[in-house]
Amino acid sequence: MDNPLLQSSHVPVDYSAITLENMGAAFAHVLLAHERGIDSIIRDQQAMPTWDDMVLAVDGLDAQLLSVLYAASPLVGRDDDWASAIIEFYGRVTARFDQKFANSALQALYERLANSDIGKQLDARKRATLRWHLDKFTASGAMLDAAAKARLAELQLHIGTAREAFRANINRPGLSITDETELSGIPQRVRDEWADRAREAGASGWLIACESVATDDALRYAGNRQLRERVYRAYHSRGVSDEPGQDNRSHLLQLATWLDEKARLLGFANHLEQSLMVKSAGAAAQVRGFLHNLAEHVRPAMLQWRAEIERQAAAKGLVPLQPWDIAYLQASPSAVLSTEGLREYFPLNAVVTALRQLAQQLLGVVLQPRPLATWNDSVQPFEVWQDNAFIGFLYLDAVQHAGKQPDSVFTTYIRNRRVDAEGVYQAASVVVFSDVPQALPGSQPLLDHLSLRKLFHEFGHALHHLLVRTTNHVMSNVTELGTDGVELVGKLFERWVWDADYLVAISSHQVDGSPLDRARVDECLDHLRQQGVEEIARDLSLALFDLDLHATPNDGRTLEQRLKEARERCGYWPLTDFERPAHAFDHLVNGYDAGFYAYLWSDVHAFDLFTRFEAAGLLDRATGRELQEALFAPGASRPLREGIETFLGREASHTPYLRWHGLA
Incomplete structure (x- = not known):
C-alpha cells in the first residue's frame, strides 16, 4: 500500500504526505486487520498452536496496530480535527487490546502451547513470552465468567472517562x-x-x-x-473548582475506587498489588519499606533545610514565610547569575553533538542525520547504526513549537525491534520529546541544567529502546519492565550532566565556542545539589500518597489527610489551606498510578550503576558494552534486578545515593 503510515519498518514515515484522509484510512485498515487476523489465528490454530503461526502472527498484528498509533501521535497538535481523530483511534486501540486479552479462546491456545512438549522445549526468551501472555490474559479477565467480563468492561469505560476528565480539568x-x-x-x-x-x-x-x-x-x-x-x-489551583464536575477530588477518589474494584474482580487484593505485578521493585511490602527507609534519612535533613530557609526569610523580612517565597530565597543573586549564564554554553546543536558522541563512545551507536520528513521543521531525524548494522530511526523533537503540548517531556516508542515469522528483521523507531524554549531572535535554543537533565534522561530511554536485542514485539517492549524499570535508564543518563568535568568538556559558548570555567560549573552544581533534599522530599511525599491511596482507597480518609500524613513522614512543608496538589497530580492518570515511586527507586539504583563509570571512566567503551549486555539487550525477557546485579557484580546499594545527597 502507498499509505505513509503503512510502510515497512525500514521506510521512514513520510510525515509530509500524511493527510487526515489517509491517516483515517490507515486507522481503519489496521483495526480491521487486527480483529480479523486474531479471529483467523484462533480458527486456524485449533489443531496445534505453534510459535510461528500463532505467537509471531499475533505479535505482528499487535506491532502494526501500535506502530500506526504511535507514528501518528506527534500530529495530535495540528488542529482539533487531527486531535479528535487520533484520540478516538487511541480509544479504539485500547478497546481492541482489552477485547484481545479478554478472549478466553485465544488464552486457551497460548496455554496449550506453553504446556505442550514443544512449548517446554522453547528457549528461555520464548518461554518468557508465553508466560507474559498468560499473565496478561489473567490480569485482563480472560478467565472471568460473562457477568464479570461485562462488569470489567464497564469499569474500563468508567476509568477511561475519569482519566480524561481529570486531565481536562488541569488546564x-x-x-x-x-x-x-x-x-x-x-x-x-x-x-x-x-x-x-x-x-x-x-x-x-x-x-x-x-x-x-x-x-x-x-x-x-x-x-x-x-x-x-x-x-x-x-x-496550585489547577484541578480545583466549586463545580463538582470540574473539581478533580471527586474524579480521583472515584478513579481509585474503580481501580480497586477492577483489581479485586481480577483476583488481586487491591490496585497497588496488581500494579506492582508488572514492575521491577518487588511486592508492596518491599516498595513501602524502600520509601519508609528513605523517609527516615530525608526527614531530619529536610527539617534542617526548612529551618535554614525560615531563617533566611526572617532576615529578609518575609514573615510569615509563604510557599511562594521558598524558591525565591534559594535563588541568590550569584546563583541566578551562575545558572542563567550557564545556558549560554549549551546551545542545542552543541548538546545534540554531545549526545551523539556519548552514544558512539559509550555504546558504539552511530546517529546519522538524515533529511527525513518530520511533523515540524525543528525536529531532527537520525538513522541509527551499531556495528555497521542499521537498527532503526530516532527523531529528536527537543524544542517547543506550535502544536506541541506544554511541558512535553517524554519518549514515544513507535516500533519495537523484532524478527517476524519469515525471519525478516523489523527495525526499531523512537521519538524523544523535550521542552527546550524556542530560540530568541539572533540566538539558538539554549539549555539550562534542568533542560540538560530532561534531554539526557529521555535520550537514555531512546537508547534503551534501540539497543534491546530480543526478537519479538513483547519482549522488546521496555515498558514491560514497569515504570521503575523504564525510568532507571533515564535516571542513569542524567548522571553524566551532574559531572563537572563532563559538563566542561561538552560546553561551547553560543558566540565563540569557548568552554565553561570549571570553578563556575562547580559553583552551579553545588547550588543545584543543595536543592536536592527538597526535591526528594516532594517526590517522596507524593509517592507515599500514591501508594496509600491505591492500597486502601475506601478507608474513609480524605485526600488531604493522606497528603498530610505523607508530608509529615518525610518532613516536607505542611500544606497551606488552599493547596490541593492531588488535584493536579497528573501522573495518576498517565500510567504512574501506584507507581510514582519509580522515579525515586530508579534514581537510587542509577547512582549505584553510575559508580561503575566513575571508576572506569565516563566514556569507557568496555563498561558501556557491559551495560548494554546486562540491562539493555534482554529487554523485558528477564527481571531487571538480575541485570542490575549482573552489571554491578553484587547486590544493589543505596549508599551512593544517600552519600551524594548528604543523607548517609
Whole structure:
C-alpha cells in the first residue's frame, strides 16, 4: 500500500504526505486487520498452536496496530480535527487490546502451547513470552465468567472517562501582565519568552503560562512578592473548582475506587498489588519499606533545610514565610547569575553533538542525520547504526513549537525491534520529546541544567529502546519492565550532566565556542545539589500518597489527610489551606498510578550503576558494552534486578545515593 503510515519498518514515515484522509484510512485498515487476523489465528490454530503461526502472527498484528498509533501521535497538535481523530483511534486501540486479552479462546491456545512438549522445549526468551501472555490474559479477565467480563468492561469505560476528565480539568489560562514594573528581577531572557507567549495568544504585554517552566521561573526570579503569590496560587489551583464536575477530588477518589474494584474482580487484593505485578521493585511490602527507609534519612535533613530557609526569610523580612517565597530565597543573586549564564554554553546543536558522541563512545551507536520528513521543521531525524548494522530511526523533537503540548517531556516508542515469522528483521523507531524554549531572535535554543537533565534522561530511554536485542514485539517492549524499570535508564543518563568535568568538556559558548570555567560549573552544581533534599522530599511525599491511596482507597480518609500524613513522614512543608496538589497530580492518570515511586527507586539504583563509570571512566567503551549486555539487550525477557546485579557484580546499594545527597 502507498499509505505513509503503512510502510515497512525500514521506510521512514513520510510525515509530509500524511493527510487526515489517509491517516483515517490507515486507522481503519489496521483495526480491521487486527480483529480479523486474531479471529483467523484462533480458527486456524485449533489443531496445534505453534510459535510461528500463532505467537509471531499475533505479535505482528499487535506491532502494526501500535506502530500506526504511535507514528501518528506527534500530529495530535495540528488542529482539533487531527486531535479528535487520533484520540478516538487511541480509544479504539485500547478497546481492541482489552477485547484481545479478554478472549478466553485465544488464552486457551497460548496455554496449550506453553504446556505442550514443544512449548517446554522453547528457549528461555520464548518461554518468557508465553508466560507474559498468560499473565496478561489473567490480569485482563480472560478467565472471568460473562457477568464479570461485562462488569470489567464497564469499569474500563468508567476509568477511561475519569482519566480524561481529570486531565481536562488541569488546564488553566495563564497570567497576563501589562505593567513591566511587576517583572522586577525577571531576567530579560524570561521576559522575552513571556512576551512571545503573549503575542502567540494575541495579547500585549507578557503571559506567564500556567505551566511548570514558566511558574518555576516566576517563583525563582520575581522580586514582586504579590506576583509570586498570584503565579503560585494559579498553578496550585489547577484541578480545583466549586463545580463538582470540574473539581478533580471527586474524579480521583472515584478513579481509585474503580481501580480497586477492577483489581479485586481480577483476583488481586487491591490496585497497588496488581500494579506492582508488572514492575521491577518487588511486592508492596518491599516498595513501602524502600520509601519508609528513605523517609527516615530525608526527614531530619529536610527539617534542617526548612529551618535554614525560615531563617533566611526572617532576615529578609518575609514573615510569615509563604510557599511562594521558598524558591525565591534559594535563588541568590550569584546563583541566578551562575545558572542563567550557564545556558549560554549549551546551545542545542552543541548538546545534540554531545549526545551523539556519548552514544558512539559509550555504546558504539552511530546517529546519522538524515533529511527525513518530520511533523515540524525543528525536529531532527537520525538513522541509527551499531556495528555497521542499521537498527532503526530516532527523531529528536527537543524544542517547543506550535502544536506541541506544554511541558512535553517524554519518549514515544513507535516500533519495537523484532524478527517476524519469515525471519525478516523489523527495525526499531523512537521519538524523544523535550521542552527546550524556542530560540530568541539572533540566538539558538539554549539549555539550562534542568533542560540538560530532561534531554539526557529521555535520550537514555531512546537508547534503551534501540539497543534491546530480543526478537519479538513483547519482549522488546521496555515498558514491560514497569515504570521503575523504564525510568532507571533515564535516571542513569542524567548522571553524566551532574559531572563537572563532563559538563566542561561538552560546553561551547553560543558566540565563540569557548568552554565553561570549571570553578563556575562547580559553583552551579553545588547550588543545584543543595536543592536536592527538597526535591526528594516532594517526590517522596507524593509517592507515599500514591501508594496509600491505591492500597486502601475506601478507608474513609480524605485526600488531604493522606497528603498530610505523607508530608509529615518525610518532613516536607505542611500544606497551606488552599493547596490541593492531588488535584493536579497528573501522573495518576498517565500510567504512574501506584507507581510514582519509580522515579525515586530508579534514581537510587542509577547512582549505584553510575559508580561503575566513575571508576572506569565516563566514556569507557568496555563498561558501556557491559551495560548494554546486562540491562539493555534482554529487554523485558528477564527481571531487571538480575541485570542490575549482573552489571554491578553484587547486590544493589543505596549508599551512593544517600552519600551524594548528604543523607548517609
